[in-house]
Amino acid sequence: SAVISQKPSRDICQRGTSLTIQCQVDSQVTMMFWYRQQPGQSLTLIATANQGSEATYESGFVIDKFPISRPNLTFSTLTVSNMSPEDSSIYLCSGAGGRRTEAFFGQGTRLTVV
């Protein structure tokens, strides 16, 4: 399966600032997703990153807080804006070659907001 390089792997940020997380895939993929995993919880889908158009956000997540870019089929970014301590989580990107194909994941970004 494809390999996703996600960076940064971890960061400690001041409240009120923004952090951009990048994911680079080593091959073109149809689908890319961004997830949040709060401490002790499972993964929650933030949005589906659409190539060349606006991302599709899940209930409870908005573009102003989590802007996403996907300029091509191998790269996507997620920005966590105006951060507060409640944003402290692991953020993961994921990709899949198509519907019902095996999903693969980035290494995760462990974000701590102080």
Added chain:
Amino acid sequence: KNEVEQSPQNLTAQEGEFITINCSYSVGISALHWLQQHPGGGIVSLFMLSSGKKKHGRLIATINIQEKHSSLHITASHPRDSAVYICAVYNNAGNMLTFGGGTRLMVKP
């Protein structure tokens, strides 16, 4: 009630033991993933299956579509198997995953 339920939530085993982790789901699915997450946060896909059984090394995954149930078995467990194991199901369209809460496994030497 969550759409994907895993049991147990936590599991401690001695090295060499046979381990079973269960996953039940309440929605229609097109496929099911078993994933492994290590403490650093990265996730690795172990299996994707839509019927029957798959085996890779010491890992075996089974699924019963009629009963909406899947199991992950680890034979001859080893401390390096210590991780969180997550069950995730693809919706019928095959374009969205729903995740179980995970099973935290610790294998003691």
